[in-house]
Amino acid sequence: xxxxxxxxxxxxxxxxxxxxxxxxxxxxxxxxxxxxxxxxxxxxxxxxxxxxxxxxxxxxxxxxxxxxxxxxxxxxxxxxxxxxxxxxxxxxxxxxxxxxxxxxxxxxxxxxxxxxxxxxxxxxxxxxxxxxxxxxxxxxxxxxxxxxxxxxxxxxxxxxxxxxxxxxx
Numbered sequence: 347x348x349x350x351x352x353x354x355x356x357x358x359x360x361x362x363x364x365x366x367x368x369x370x371x372x373x374x375x376x377x378x379x380x381x382x383x384x385x386x387x388x389x390x391x392x393x394x395x396x397x398x399x400x401x402x403x404x405x406x407x408x409x410x411x412x413x414x415x416x417x418x419x420x421x422x423x424x425x426x427x428x429x430x431x432x433x434x435x436x437x438x439x440x441x442x443x444x445x446x447x448x449x450x451x452x453x454x455x456x457x458x459x460x461x462x463x464x465x466x467x468x469x470x471x472x473x474x475x476x477x478x479x480x481x482x483x484x485x486x487x488x489x490x491x492x493x494x495x496x497x498x499x500x501x502x503x504x505x506x507x508x509x510x511x512x513x514x515x
Contacts, residue, residue, distance in 0.1 A: 376432045383462035385469035392473040404434035420450035440467035448510045
């Protein structure tokens, strides 16, 4: 009888250990802020981890970012959208992160930082397919007009990122 109890106890302990190992194996790392500026990294991360990403926390950060954006609290909105994007980099989170980053920069336009975020939004959408055609076109326009500005300092009138920065009407 004692041998049966010992075997049953050992079996139970083994099952708990296997369950714990399974839970640990399912944990995924979040992206870094630097990763968000690397479209290939964002795309690869979504392919590998998108189904297991912490979408609940990402949505909470995203919703907080929307509230802070409405209040024009740019620095905090930047942190909130960045927090959302490192947990689950949706095109919407990356686009919002780019836009509020521009507004938060205030005295200088760091297109070198913002341009990759728009590229990452497009890369994320190639995996998630969350943007409609209008959103895709708007994101591509943001990319194109920022590229043009970086190359020639030419300002297009319908460039949303430059409008957010105050360079275009």
